[in-house]
Amino acid sequence: MVQKLIIDTDPGIDDAMAIHMAFADARIEVVGLTTIFGNVTTKQATRNALHLSQMAHYPVDVAHGADRPLTRDPHPPADFVHGPEGFGGLPAPDVETAPDPRDAARYLCETCAAAPGEIIICAVGPLTNLAAALALDPDITRTAARVVVMGGSAARHGNVSDCAEANIWNDPHAADAVFAADWDVTMVGLDVTEKTQCTPQDFTDLAKASPIIGGFLQQAADFYFDFHEAKTGTRSCFMHDPSAILAITDPALFGFQTTPISVVCEGEETGRTIAGPATGRRATHVAMTVDSQAARQRFLGLVRAADHMATDRMARDNC
Secondary structure (H helix, E strand, O other): OOEEEEEEEOOOHHHHHHHHHHHOOOOEEEEEEEEOOOOOOHHHHHHHHHHHHHHOOOOOEEEOOOOOOOOOOOOOOOHHHHOOOOOOOOOOOOOOOOOOOOOHHHHHHHHHHHOOOOEEEEEOOOOHHHHHHHHHOOOHHHHOOEEEEEOOOOOOOOOOOOOOOHHHHHOHHHHHHHHHOOOOEEEEOHHHHOOOEEOHHHHHHHHHHOOOHHHHHHHHHHHHHHHHHHHHOOOOEEOHHHHHHHHHHOHHHEEEEEEOEEEOOOOOOOOOEEEOOOOOOOOEEEEEEEOHHHHHHHHHHHHHOHHHHHHHHHHHHHO
């Protein structure tokens, strides 16, 4: 069965990895990309999303999202992780298409309402657009098939503080609203995303198999490897955003527990996700284990075929 996705994204090197993997997967129909701040500004995210669509010859709606968090002051973009334009040391890309005229919240609400129960929202950035969609049309909890979030951690662990993951930390109020809403939510956090890693040799192999898309990812990822090596001492990179897509297409690779999630919104633990009892809060499916070798191989196998899939799409469009 082909699964329809809207990917809410702040591209971002690992976002580009996840999006190109999704574009190359025949089991997925990417309906739209909605953009958000985080790794880059929202303006850059929209441009980068359009560029990824254009590169893959994958026509897709791109809707510009919120430019700042719901309540707190915005943090600067994570250019020290993803580079000044979001794709490592690569320059700002040129794009030939324009975004959808609707903002991301309206796009999410209207697109899910037009196909109730069919579209999964996969959020791999801060959750501001999803919180705005809930405020705009609370019925999105019924019309969206479900929500998959890359963010947080069930354990007390973080990557921007000792207890906060970046996507949640960037807008904790929005994240708490998403976890509190009455819809089916899966959280794919640092509990599993840091257990799967790729190496420079993996990306060299991708560039050989898929020179355009794999080559782009190899160039972008060099910056990402620099960051991870400085942080961990190992020249490899975590599979954050691709893991969220894989949790949709290959859930058997993961082990889940079901528990309510709440988010600390103030104080020294801002951005921490807390697993456990929460009055009146629907339980979240939390990924706790992963077959990391199988997940890595699935990602690499799909991206190896990315140029071939793009060529096939271009040929069909030209018929």
